[in-house]
Amino acid sequence: xxxxxxxxxxxxxxxxxxxxxxxxxxxxxxxxxxxxxxxxxxxxxxxxxxxxxxxxxxxxxxxxxxxxxxxxxxxxxxxxxxxxxxxxxxxxxxxxxxxxxxxxxxxxxxxxxxxxxxxxxxxxxxxxxxxxxxxxxxxxxxxxxxxxxxxxxxxxxxxxxxxxxxxxxxxxxxxxxxxxxxxxxxxxxxxxxxxxxxxxxxxxxxxxxxxxxxxxxxxxxxxxxxxxxxxxxxxxxxxxxxxxxxxxxxxxxxxxxxxxxxxxxxxxxxxxxxxxxxxxxxxxxxxxxxxxxxxxxxxxxxxxxxxxxxxxxxxxxxxxxxxxx
Amino acid sequence: xxxxxxxxxxxxxxxxxxxxxxxxxxxxxxxxxxxxxxxxxxxxxxxxxxxxxxxxxxxxxxxxxxxxxxxxxxxxxxxxxxxxxxxxxxxxxxxxxxxxxxxxxxxxxxxxxxxxxxxxxxxxxxxxxxxxxxxxxxxxxxxxxxxxxxxxxxxxxxxxxxxxxxxxxxxxxxxxxxxxxxxxxxxxxxxxxxxxxxxxxxxxxxxxxxxxxxxxxxxxxxxxxxxxxxxxxxxxxxxxxxxxxxxxxxxxxxxxxxxxxxxxxxxxxxxxxxxxxxxxxxxxxxxxxxxxxxxxxxxxxxxxxxxxxxxxxxxxxxxxxxxxxxxxxxxxxxxxxxxxxxxxxxxxxxxxxxxxxxxxxxxxxxxxxxxxxxxxxxxxxxxxxxxxxxxxxxxxxxxxxxxxxxxxxxxxxxxxxxxxxxxxxxxxxxxxxxxxxxxxxxxxxxxxxxxxxxxxxxxxxxxxxxxxxxxxxxxxxxxxxxxxxxxxxxxxxxxxxxxxxxxxxxxxxxxxxxxxxxxxxxxxxxxxxxxxxxxxxxxxxxxxxxxxxxxxxxxxxxxxxxxxxxxxxxxxxxxxxxxxxxxxxxxxxx
Numbered sequence: 051x052x053x054x055x056x057x058x059x060x061x062x063x064x065x066x067x068x069x070x071x072x073x074x075x076x077x078x079x080x081x082x083x084x085x086x087x088x089x090x091x092x093x094x095x096x097x098x099x100x101x102x103x104x105x106x107x108x109x110x111x112x113x114x115x116x117x118x119x120x121x122x123x124x125x126x127x128x129x130x131x132x133x134x135x136x137x138x139x140x141x142x143x144x145x146x147x148x149x150x151x152x153x154x155x156x157x158x159x160x161x162x163x164x165x166x167x168x169x170x171x172x173x174x175x176x177x178x179x180x181x182x183x184x185x186x187x188x189x190x191x192x193x194x195x196x197x198x199x200x201x202x203x204x205x206x207x208x209x210x211x212x213x214x215x216x217x218x219x220x221x222x223x224x225x226x227x228x229x230x231x232x233x234x235x236x237x238x239x240x241x242x243x244x245x246x247x248x249x250x251x252x253x254x255x256x257x258x259x260x261x262x263x264x265x266x267x268x269x270x271x272x273x274x275x276x277x278x279x280x281x282x283x284x285x286x287x288x289x290x291x292x293x294x295x296x297x298x299x300x301x302x303x304x305x306x307x308x309x310x311x312x313x314x315x316x317x318x319x320x321x322x323x324x325x326x327x328x329x330x331x332x333x334x335x336x337x338x339x340x341x342x343x344x345x346x347x348x349x350x351x352x353x354x355x356x357x358x359x360x361x362x363x364x365x366x367x368x369x370x371x372x373x374x375x
Numbered sequence: 376x377x378x379x380x381x382x383x384x385x386x387x388x389x390x391x392x393x394x395x396x397x398x399x400x401x402x403x404x405x406x407x408x409x410x411x412x413x414x415x416x417x418x419x420x421x422x423x424x425x426x427x428x429x430x431x432x433x434x435x436x437x438x439x440x441x442x443x444x445x446x447x448x449x450x451x452x453x454x455x456x457x458x459x460x461x462x463x464x465x466x467x468x469x470x471x472x473x474x475x476x477x478x479x480x481x482x483x484x485x486x487x488x489x490x491x492x493x494x495x496x497x498x499x500x501x502x503x504x505x506x507x508x509x510x511x512x513x514x515x516x517x518x519x520x521x522x523x524x525x526x527x528x529x530x531x532x533x534x535x536x537x538x539x540x541x542x543x544x545x546x547x548x549x550x551x552x553x554x555x556x557x558x559x560x561x562x563x564x565x566x567x568x569x570x571x572x573x574x575x576x577x578x579x580x581x582x583x584x585x586x587x588x589x590x591x592x593x594x595x596x597x598x599x600x601x602x603x604x605x606x607x608x609x610x611x612x613x614x615x616x617x618x619x620x621x622x623x624x625x626x627x628x629x630x631x632x633x634x635x636x637x638x639x640x641x642x643x644x645x646x647x648x649x650x651x652x653x654x655x656x657x658x659x660x661x662x663x664x665x666x667x668x669x670x671x672x673x674x675x676x677x678x679x680x681x682x683x684x685x686x687x688x689x690x691x692x693x694x695x696x697x698x699x700x701x702x703x704x705x706x707x708x709x710x711x712x713x714x715x716x717x718x719x720x721x722x723x724x725x726x727x728x729x730x731x732x733x734x735x736x737x738x739x740x741x742x743x744x745x746x747x748x749x750x751x752x753x754x755x756x757x758x759x760x761x762x763x764x765x766x767x768x769x770x771x772x773x774x775x776x777x778x779x780x781x782x783x784x785x786x787x788x789x790x791x792x793x794x795x796x797x798x799x800x801x802x803x804x805x806x807x808x809x810x811x812x813x814x815x816x817x818x819x820x821x822x823x824x825x826x827x828x829x830x831x832x833x834x835x836x837x838x839x840x841x842x843x844x845x846x847x848x849x850x851x852x853x854x855x856x857x858x859x860x861x862x863x864x865x866x867x868x869x870x871x872x873x874x875x876x877x878x879x880x881x882x883x884x885x886x887x888x889x890x891x892x893x894x895x896x897x898x899x900x901x902x903x904x905x906x907x908x909x910x911x912x913x914x915x916x917x918x919x920x921x922x923x924x925x926x927x928x929x930x931x932x933x934x935x936x937x938x939x940x941x942x943x944x945x946x947x948x949x950x951x952x953x954x955x956x957x958x959x960x961x962x963x964x965x
Binding site for chain 2: 070071072091092093094095096097098099101103105106107108109118119122123166167170176
C-alpha cells in the first residue's frame with residue numbers, strides 16, 4: 051500500500067489519474083507490471099480507480115455496479131454471479147445485491163465502490179481520497195477494513211490522501227508531495243522520524259523548526275539558535291553553516307526538578323500559553339532571542355503551569371533532525 | 376390570490392370560456408355547407424372523425440409525420456446535445472446561441488427559408504443534380520414537412536437532452552473506463568442509459584409540438600397534405616362546419632393533454648423520487664413507484680439493446696478493427712456531421728436574408744441578378760405591409776405592457792402564497808403554451824364572433840395576451856423561486872414599508888427576470904402566427920399573418936424582405952438579452 055500524501059493542490063490526484071490513464075504526462079513514462087503503458091488507454095490498463103465521490107452508476111443496482119467490469123470483460127454470467135457474491139461477502143455487503151445505490155448510506159456506497167474496483171482483480175488498485183466523504187467514526191473503521199481487504203487479496207494499492215494520520219496508519223510506504231514534486235519517499239516510521247526537509251517535518255506530525263547555525267567547539271558539534279540559545283547535539287553529522295533544526299514536541303520535556311542530566315540540554319524560556327487537549331497538552335515556550343518551542347506533555351504528566359513564568363526545557367542530545375535550510 | 380385576478384380574467388375570456396364553448400359546440404349538429412348550427416345534440420361529429428376511414432387516415436398521417444420528425448430530431452439533436460454538454464465557455468455560448476436563435480425567430484420566416492432550401496430548384500436539389508442524381512420532390516410534401524418540423528422543434532430536444540447530460544458526473548464515465556470500457560462502451564453503458572429521461576422528455580415534447588403544428592405543415596405541404604390542424608382550419612374557415620372542426624380540435628386537445636401529462640411526469644419523476652426518498656422511503660406514492668418502474672424498464676430496454684449490439688458487434692468486429700484504423704477520419708467525420716447539423720439548424724435564416732437582396736424576381740438560392748435592395752424599396756409602395764407592421768408593433772407593445780404587469784402579479788401570487796387550487800391555477804395559466812395554438816385560435820374566434828368582436832383590435836390583443844401572460848408567469852416564477860425572502864424581512868425590520876421594500880429590494884432583485892419576460896413577451900406577440908391566423912380580419916392583419924397568407928398563395932420576393940426584417944428584429948432582441956443577462960440564463964428560463 052503506497053500512499054500519496056500532500057496538501058491540496060500538490061498534484062497527488064493528478065499523479066493518480068496519470069497512473070489510471072486519464073491524464074497524459076507531458077514528459078516521463080508510466081510503467082505498470084514491467085510494461086510501459088504511457089500510451090495505453092485507461093480501459094486497457096487494468097487499473098481500478100475508487101473515486102472520491104465513488105462514481106457509482108445511479109441507474110444500476112449494487113449487483114450490476116459490481117458486475118460492470120466483469121460484463122465488459124465478457125465473463126460468463128455464472129462466473130460473474132459467483133465473483134460478485136464473493137467480493138460482496140468480503141466487503142460485508144452480502145444480501146444487498148438488489149439495492150439501488152442511492153438507497154445506501156455513505157459507508158455502504160464506499161464499500162460498493164471498493165467491491166466494484168476489486169472484483170476485476172486489478173494489477174493496481176487506485177484510491178482517490180476514498181474516506182474523505184465519511185464521518186469521523188466511520189473513517190477510522192474503514193481504514194482498518196480497507197487495509198485488511200488489501201492484505202487478504204494481496205493487491206498493490208495506491209492511495210491518495212491529505213490526511214497524514216490516514217497515511218501513517220494505512221500505508222506501507224508514503225510518498226510526500228509538495229507543489230507538484232515528490233519530496234520524500236519512505237516507510238511511515240522513516241518519514242516521521244527522519245524528515246528530509248522542513249516541509250515534511252512540518253507536514254507530518256508537529257515539529258519545532260529552529261533556524262540557526264551549526265558550529266563546533268571543544269566538546270563537539272553545537273547548534274546555535276538565532277538569538278543565542280545553544281543546543282549540543284550528538285550523532286548529527288552536519289557540516290558547519292546555516293541550518294534548520296527540527297525537533298518533535300514529544301521529544302522535549304519541561305524541567306520541574308531543576309536537574310538536567312549529562313545527556314540533556316537545558317534551555318530556559320518563558321511559558322507563553324498552554325493548549326489543553328484532554329489527554330495531552332502543548333506548552334508554547336519563548337526562548338531567549340524570541341524563537342518559539344512547543345513541548346508536549348501526556349496523561350498524568352499534564353500539569354497546570356503559571357503563564358509568563360520562567361521555565362526550563364530539557365532537550366535530549368540525540369533528539370532532533372538537522373535539515374539544510 | 377387577488378394578485379392573480381387580472382391575469383385570470385384574461386385567461387377566462389381568452390382561453391377558458393372559449394374552450395368550454397368549443398366543447399359544447401362539438402356535440403351540435405350542423406347543416407353541411409351552410410354554416411348553420413342546429414340546436415340539437417349529437418355524437419355524429421365524433422363518430423365521423425373516429426370511424427370514417429378518410430379522417431382516420433389524416434389522424435394516422437399526422438401521427439407518422441410527428442413520429443418521423445421526433446426520430447429525426449433525436450438522431451440529429453443528440454450529438455449536438457452532447458457537444459453542448461461537453462463544451463465550456465465560448466464554445467458553449469456559441470452552441471447555445473445556435474440552438475436558441477431559431478427558437479426565437481419567426482416560424483413563418485424560417486419556413487420560408489426551408490421552402491427555398493428544399494424547393495425543386497433549391498440548393499439541395501441543385502447539389503443532387505450536380506452529383507448526377509435525380510431531383511427529389513421534398514416540398515410540397517410529407518418529406519418537406521418532416522424536415523421542416525425537425526428544423527423548427529429540434530432545439531427543444533437538444534436543450535432537454537443537454538441539460539440531462541450536463542448533470543451526469545464525468546467521474547461515472549471515467550469509472551467505466553477504468554473498469555475496462557472503451558470510450559464508446561462507456562457511452563453506451565453509462566451515458567446513454569442515464570440520458571433516457573432527457574430523451575423521453577425531449578421526444579415527447581417534440582412529438583407534441585409536431586403533432587399540433589400548423590404553420591409548417593400548411594406551408595411545406597403546399598396545402599395538399601392535410602393533417603389534423605389544417606383539417607380544423609379547413610372545416611371551420613372554408614367549409615364552415617364548426618361543430619366538426621370543434622370535435623377535431625377536442626380530439627387534438629385530448630391527445631395533447633395525454634402527452635403533456637406524460638411529459639411532466641417523465642421530467643418531474645426524478646426530483647419527485649428524490650424528495651420522497653428523503654421524506655420516507657416507505658411512503659413512495661403508487662405513481663412514484665410506477666415512474667420508478669418505468670424508468671427501470673427503460674434502463675432495462677437500453678441494457679438489452681446494448682446486449683443486442685454486443686452480439687452484433689461480434690460479427691462486425693473485423694469491420695470495427697478496420698474502422699479503428701480510420702479513427703482519425705471517423706472523428707473528423709463526426710465533427711463534419713455536427714457542423715452539418717448546426718448548418719441545418721441555422722440555414723433558413725441566412726438563406727432568407729441573402730435571398731432578400733436578390734435582383735431577380737425569382738426566388739433562388741444562391742440568388743441571381745446581382746445585389747439589390749429593390750424588394751425593400753418595393754415594400755414602401757405596399758401600404759398593407761406597412762399597416763400590418765404597425766399593427767403588430769402596437770399589439771406587441773400593449774401585450775408587453777399589460778402582460779408583464781398582470782403576469783408578474785400572478786407569478787407573485789403563485790410562488791409566494793399557498794392557497795387551495797394553487798397547482799390547478801398554475802397549470803391553467805401555463806396550459807396555453809402546451810396546448811395546440813390552433814385550438815386556442817379556433818376557440819377564441821368562436822367566442823369573439825358571439826361577442827361581435829371578430830377581427831377587432833381588442834380581440835387580437837386578448838388572444839396575444841393569453842399567450843404572453845403564460846410566458847411571463849413562467850419566466851418570472853423561475854426568477855422568484857430562488858428569491859431569498861429574508862431579504863425582504865430584513866428590509867421591513869430596518870424600517871422600510873411594504874411598498875418601499877418592494878421598490879428598493881424586491882423589484883431590483885427580480886428585474887433580470889422581468890427584462891427576460893418583457894423580451895419574450897415582445898417576441899411571442901410580434902411573431903405570433905397560428906392564433907392570429909384565426910382571429911385577425913381585414914383591418915387587423917398582423918405582419919406574420921400577412922406573410923403567412925402571402926406564402927400560401929405564392930412566392931413573391933417581397934416575402935423574403937419581410938421575413939428578413941422579422942428575423943433581424945428577433946436577433947436584435949436576442950442580442951439585447953445576451954448583453955443584459957447572458958445566454959446561459961436565457962436558455963434555463965425558456
